Amino acid sequence: MTELIDPAPPTLAEQARAALGKRNLVLIGLMGAGKSAIGRMTAQTLGIPFIDSDHEIERVSRMSISDLFAAYGEAEFRALETRVIKRLLRSGPRVVSTGGGAYINENTRRHIRRGGLTVWLKADLDVLWERVNKRDTRPLLKTENPRQTLENLMNARYPVYAEADLTVLSRDVKKETMVEEVLAAITAAGRRT
Ligand SMILES: Nc1ncnc2c1ncn2[C@@H]1O[C@H](COP(=O)(O)OP(=O)(O)O)[C@@H](O)[C@H]1O
Ligand SMILES: O=C(O)C1=C[C@@H](OP(=O)(O)O)[C@@H](O)[C@H](O)C1
Numbered sequence: 086m087t088e089l090i091d092p093a094p095p096t097l098a099e100q101a102r103a104a105l106g107k108r109n110l111v112l113i114g115l116m117g118a119g120k121s122a123i124g125r126m127t128a129q130t131l132g133i134p135f136i137d138s139d140h141e142i143e144r145v146s147r148m149s150i151s152d153l154f155a156a157y158g159e160a161e162f163r164a165l166e167t168r169v170i171k172r173l174l175r176s177g178p179r180v181v182s183t184g185g186g187a188y189i190n191e192n193t194r195r196h197i198r199r200g201g202l203t204v205w206l207k208a209d210l211d212v213l214w215e216r217v218n219k220r221d222t223r224p225l226l227k228t229e230n231p232r233q234t235l236e237n238l239m240n241a242r243y244p245v246y247a248e249a250d251l252t253v254l255s256r257d258v259k260k261e262t263m264v265e266e267v268l269a270a271i272t273a274a275g276r277r278t
């Protein structure tokens with residue numbers, strides 16, 4: 086007689102993967118929130134592809150984000166960003182990390198809202214500033230007072246990011262903890278919908 090063995094309960098990653106189904110997971114939030122870093126790790130944990138929209142923009146344009154801003158200006162960058170994100174969201178499931186301004190652009194936001202489950206990585210100014218001031222790859226922060234610029238962007242953008250399906254607080258904890266919280270949020274949302 087064969088013995089019936091209870092299957093192991095599903096892991097958090099398996100539960101989140103099931104809740105996501107064919108949908109894309111789209112990370113939004115301000116510069117330094119961890120969209121690129123946490124998005125990559127989340128995709129690995131879920132076992133689905135990861136794409137960073139800025140990386141894809143750099144690949145297709147063969148230019149860095151800074152050079153794109155300098156050569157063509159922000160409006161052209163936004164138009165390219167819209168096209169790239171629309172294409173990236175055409176098939177799923179994937180984790181797509183967007184650049185901080187993507188969700189703020191009305192056109193891009195429309196594609197994102199249709200194209201997947203949105204998670205806002207929300208962080209306070211000190212956390213963001215600590216992270217972004219170490220690098221000079223973000224053209225919008227090449228101002229006289231970049232911390233103030235970041236704060237202004239926060240004030241302008243947080244009400245829009247707040248429309249996301251889910252919000253996870255990004256703070257100084259291990260990246261693995263952030264990934265777990267994203268997975269837990271997806272799982273809980275899956276139960277609700
Ligand atoms: N939970 C975290 N703890 C410590 N450092 C983090 C955490 N999340 C992200 N970082 C770091 O902060 C910096 C900005 O993260 P990044 O993923 O590029 O943000 P975004 O894509 O939202 O601008 C990177 O150097 C990244 O490794
Ligand atoms: O907030 C923004 O408008 C931007 C954020 C950047 O991406 P990260 O949020 O990944 O730094 C990048 O897309 C570009 O510099 C503009």
Ligand SMILES: [Mg+2]
Binds near residue numbers: 120121139183184
């Ligand atoms: Mg990024």
